[in-house]
Amino acid sequence: MENYCNKCGAPLADYRCEACSHLAFKFDYARAAYVFKTPAQELVYHLKYSDIRSPAVFFSQALMSIPAAKRFRGNFDLVTAVPLHRVRERDRGYNQSELLGRALAFELGIPFSQPVIRRQNTRSQTNLSRQARLDNLSGAFTLRRGANVGGQRIIVVDDVFTTGTTVNEVSQVLKAGGASRVAVLTATRAV
Template sequence: MMEEKSLLHWKNTLISIDKLFFPPVCLACNQRIESVKEVLCSECKELLSPITINYCDKCGAPMIDYSCAYCSENDFVFDIARAAFIYQSPVRELIHNFKYNAFLAPASFFSQAIMELPEADKFANNFDLITAVPLHRVRKRERGYNQSELIAKKLAIKWNIPYAEPVKRYLPTPSQTTLNAEERVNNLKNAFRLKKNADVKGKKIILVDDVFTTGTTVNEVSRVLKEAGASKVAVLTAARAI
């Protein structure tokens, strides 16, 4: 018993020392916060823009009136898309740190936000499989992880839905961030393919990504899944660009 108390004492001491020299900070504004798990300070949390009302039934885009500019201009293959937040500060900075600077705590933050979507129960109870937009093996090796995969795996555990990777990214395409809409489509042609022996026929699949910008990437992955026989594809993302 004394040994356990001693170990606990040293553990708490080490945690205190770690916080003293490496205090956790808000991943949007760098203000000090109490715990790494919080990821954002209280001020930045006040600036979050969750998408909970007035969104397109199909692609989930926030709408001012009753028409969706995204759906009118795009031929979306997926059946439905939803996002937790509008892609603006502080979510923009949070995703950047998550994606490029190896801060992994946002995976839990974003998965929890997705689980709080108005239609979360529909996704949790009516789908057979969760997957993530895949990274090319070279990019994943360079980064060390796939941020979308981390979110997807946490959702899979919370919702008790199997996680799998039926789609592979075969082409190491340039980043989509600097391309226009037409270039994005051309950039991803034949980039994704179904893996050998992957069976998605008749399955309802949740596809997870970090940001829905034009929808080109998730649409191409959805196309591969649908052509392989998936009966339904729902896209869930941490954020939605507008």
């Protein structure tokens, strides 16, 4: 038995954490490869801001080694990533979560697709409270025109799970579009 919340993946001793008993997460399941502290925190920083892309492969392989990974192979139809707004992606040169998602899709042998877009260039979530994060991301994501996720079982990938706001907003868009199941996998988890 894993010692994680059955819903959000927070480390704990019980079946479901206190936060999940009060929050209405739209995703069905979440896990992270590492806790967001050094050295994993430094690897995320380099992946995100230093144009060092190799941590994406490292984290995807780490995600494949978690005990729950056996459930992913053959039980999901596609992998997607939390999208960046086109302005931020142009400035950075790439989307670190997409790199991680593509590497994970390769490991799982399932397609990578980006059915969700970020229509608002929101400010960074880094130093925001839970409520400010919710306000910041409200309505920020939408399904790409022509995207069909009806009945799909989808893995959403991101670099850091802090409050779950970002991955929850993406999951909500996917579920509203008809996705039957949404799991969240992140490189790291803030605790």
